Amino acid sequence: MDLIGQSYITSMKKKQDLRFINIITTVKSTIIKHDMIRLGDRIVVGVSGGPDSMCLLHVLYNLREHFHFELIAAHFEHGLRPGEDEKETEFVSSFVKGLRIPFEYQRPVRDIKNGQGSLEERARLARYAFLEEVRKRYNAHKIALGHNMNDQAETVIMRLLRGSGISGLKGIPPVRDGVIIRPIIGLRRDDVLYYLQKRGLQYMKDSSNADETFLRNRIRHKLIPILKQYQPNVISILSRTSEIIGMEDDFMEVRAREWVDTNVLFKDGIIGLPIHPFKGLHTALKNRVIRYLLKKRMGHLRRISYEHINAIIDMIHGKRPNMEAHLPYNIVVRKVYNWLLFDEKKELEDFYYEIPGHGKYYLDAINSWIIVEQVNSVNETDKEGVIFLDADMIEFPVVIRNMRAGDRIALWGMDGHKKIKDIFIDMKIPLDVRRAIPILENKGLPIYLWYINKMDNRYKVRSKSNNILKIGLRMEKTPLWEHIYKEASHAIG
């Protein structure tokens, strides 16, 4: 087989095929610029059999001595086009055999036709999982993929139209996590075809076209030709722009992370952002910090819009000390005095505890302690959450539970009973909070609602009461909460 080597490049130089030489030089400088390959690296190349991956494999094969690395070719069969798929595998396999490097291929273990998300997304995930599996099996360092500059430009346009903001405009990263490398990201599609033609290499109709979305195809075949009428260099300009944006995006991320590392508290999945230092940040960094923390909390930023970020920043700057914003995926951002807490809205299970008598009991459902004791007098200085009852009216076991449909309670100065649901509605307590409010039940009837402090009038301690029962409910605080509530209570004075 006729392969490119130093001698080949020399002979091409004589023929003045500068374009061919430029293609090799571009790949080389892409590798150097992004520090893609290190001495002794073992690299898994994803080869679909299409022009990009064939060019990638061939160029890398011929640069392997220049950069001192080893190659493994890996082909993933999607199993979506019976007949065609096998032909493709056969084609790649026989080509790789000629290069005398290891070849791995896989038919999907599970049918990727069914499952969550789009077919394209599932195929992509299965392909990446396979490549990663091959990388681990071979103890390899990198996975090389055949994205080119046109893919880059198409991605930038697609994301620009989608409104993905700066992080989207940076496009496909030349290196991701130090593992995924894209050595031909600096080549235009026509460079790839030119290379293949000059080397007399064959390729299959790129199977990745099959999992391209309709939008990408329209952008490639319709929109980009139109944009070229306005700017013939649109591909390289978009690629260049995304490179600069990628660089600056990284800088912003680094700054945001630095600030978070020295200012933000993390505990038990809750994130605590101190409001005062945050207010001093540059607007751009404020946006980045909020995005960074949301991503940290949610694991992604799907369905988070610019408006969400702005609402949170407005909340921080607003005068109201206690507010909350409800975001997608059950995320709640709470302003608690000088802190902003990123937490998850928890769907509380129903809970029901029988309290046999005096003592201290832990209620794990609401992460709280309940303390029941006999006392001699009502101590008015006692804290919130502590109630005093006429002990003679109480029969143990009492019950601590959350609300049930039809619950009623007799309140002070009222004849008859009132529906607990109506109390909640009157007080505008949101549905998910209602389920977390502990109710004290005695003899099968609700007699006290914690937090909103409503008590059945018959149980109150009166001058004639002989025995007083003190029941205190105290939330077990994590160190983060301790810290924040200490500040909060200090703020309340």
Place this chain on the structure above:
Amino acid sequence: MDLIGQSYITSMKKKQDLRFINIITTVKSTIIKHDMIRLGDRIVVGVSGGPDSMCLLHVLYNLREHFHFELIAAHFEHGLRPGEDEKETEFVSSFVKGLRIPFEYQRPVRDIKNGQGSLEERARLARYAFLEEVRKRYNAHKIALGHNMNDQAETVIMRLLRGSGISGLKGIPPVRDGVIIRPIIGLRRDDVLYYLQKRGLQYMKDSSNADETFLRNRIRHKLIPILKQYQPNVISILSRTSEIIGMEDDFMEVRAREWVDTNVLFKDGIIGLPIHPFKGLHTALKNRVIRYLLKKRMGHLRRISYEHINAIIDMIHGKRPNMEAHLPYNIVVRKVYNWLLFDEKKELEDFYYEIPGHGKYYLDAINSWIIVEQVNSVNETDKEGVIFLDADMIEFPVVIRNMRAGDRIALWGMDGHKKIKDIFIDMKIPLDVRRAIPILENKGLPIYLWYINKMDNRYKVRSKSNNILKIGLRMEKTPLWEHIYKEASHAIG
């Protein structure tokens, strides 16, 4: 005249004309968000008579009590379309008269048809100069212009296609220099037309169309409708993207400026960048710092490409201690050991000095001192620039001058003379440097070339020489240069 006021908005609310209310709300929040107007501001509104500026004037007129500001309407007549121009002025004038606010207009003092740059650019500059002049005359604080969100999106696309990088993508700033404000930048063009229609307001075919470039018109009327097929919200998405990019661009600029302020030396128009601390910066900030310094040195960044910036950064990181890069507009960036100097390539005038005898003389053309003295021996430890001659061969006055066509010199070990031009060519000395090299002339003939250290063999001090003449050439250093050369000579060791 029927004008919008609070009562009007209330009545519209009853009619559920939410779109109209949203338009007012959008302008209000744009003003607040960008802190465009302060209590008691006096604002000059540029009114062309087209839909945007008519809408702007009318909205501002009706918000003037809400935000407590005063208005002056100013109309600039380009004088490019005889007949039509006067009609437009008449239209704007009579409308403004109805509002009972001051009205200013101007026909161009000088014919803007002729001059440097494009007609559009000249018209724009003349218009801005007029508005600024009105602002000063009225002691006003702001100039309000009627750019809308479509203008913004068109600008972003135009610059994206031009490859203007991030600073281009940020588009039209809502506020520039605290003076130019654009209160309707948040309105789409169809909002503007809707507003005018609802208020029964007339307008002229926007005269700004006349100074729109062909490219902008094509983008507006052809490309944007195509992009809308891909993304119906393309206008607001581009506007939003440019807002975020603008914010982050500002952050990057602030960081770059901060770094420059504490690290870079400025003296006599020369900029000195210390290389060691620069190398530690994030890549994105490196780019920004170089761009910032070039802009500082050149006053603009025209014709400066990403490649220029990269070349400079590569030069900094390269191993060669002394290099220079030649940029457009005669800017030279020199690497002098641990410093990078941004300077202008100076076209040196011819110079010619007669030195009458012993003594110290200042040669202002080359900013240097020449010292002529009688000495007893050749001191080998003497510095560069100092020469020793057989004094008996010299006849005063000697001459210090730069090269002339036809100059020849007799060198060591050579029979006959050699053309000085050929010496320069052999040594690959660039043309502009040749003109700066001082030549010592005796009895009408060149006998020594400084810097490249070539001497006519007959003048050298020999064992038989009775008298020795020492001539030293020393460049007058500015403090910046002193500093840098001290480091440089330390580096040479």
